[in-house]
Amino acid sequence: MALLPDRRALTALAYQLGPARYYQPAYRFIAADCGIERGSFLDVGTGPGWIAIRVADGRPEVDAVGIDTSEAMLEYAEANKAGRLNVTFRKMDAVNIVYPSGTFAAAVAVQAAHHWTDPAAVFAEVHRVLEDGATFWVYEADPDAEVPADWIARRGPFPPDAWVKRQWRQYGMAADRWAALKATAEASPFGPDIVDETHGFYRRLGCTK
Template sequence: MHNAHTSTRHSEPEDIFRGRSSRVYDRATRWLLRGLYRRIAEDIADSAPDRATVLDVGTGPGHLVTSIARLRPDLDLIGVDLSPDMIAQAEQNLRPYGTRATARTADAADLPFADSSIGLIVSSYSLHHWDNPGAVVPELGRVLAPGGRLYIYDWRNAPFTKVDEAAREHGVLTGRPHRRTLIRTGTPVQPHVVRHVMTNPE
């Protein structure tokens, strides 16, 4: 479903996320998953600190970022994705929001951000694409500010337990007990999604 093009190695993105396929994907998800993006954006809009930097990992064509931008004009929004073609689509979609909503190519296991520089991280339908959650999780914990939250949305069978194990192993995202819930999206093609919330220690 969602973009999710993250990797723990510098490999080529899947064909569906390249070239003309990325443009078709952009148009399809824009309409089919509007309700899903809106539901997730509401979560993030309610939770993000004032004037925070919010990072969308596996942003694809940037539809979640645009949904958040409409609700929270005070936020600095950044989308990252492994696919240059998806980032090109995201840049077009984010253009109306100027410098407060940007996108860039990046590997989730090697993010180009300073320690503790991100106020909140969100990732939707990306986890099941991660080659090695054990490499991604400590990197997310590194860039996330103390007390910052990570919101992961994905299928029920996505490897959430591997994320929890990596967090314990590396001592990140252990600030509060992890919360995993099944929520309604209002989207017929994807009526439910698992929401997994983790918090960095203060």
């Protein structure tokens, strides 16, 4: 019998108590800029669910779906959803998205790509489930970014800049890995016209079908 919670449960708890709180402004900015007002939205690697929730908020014609492989994360996502009717969370791997081709009007993956063991398969699968003309935005924290004042919610001096930067260095994506991810996107069915830009403290790739 296990006496200690497993590693995934501890990771989910740490994320729910930390980043999922102080990145709330970032989630709102990402939701505002993902280009959807109606239709189905996919949040790939939803974690505690906030991207899907913020995209659904104030958009009654959006049906937001968050997928994740971690049951522990999805339990927090269900709690954070707080009864919203236009958000659904499902346990699903991004390399095998159990929705018909052409289902989604937009998709986003935030801080998830650094976990992907087969990013080419993720790009191909998200491309399949998007409508023609829809965009998949892939975000990773930029370890070299400045700490923007308005993208992070603070209580008094917490979290301090030095702590935030340490997290970005630890979990963000260094330039060489980012370039490799972009090359994978360019070689995917999305083709060579991939947008690569800064958004807040993230870099993001815009992959349009």
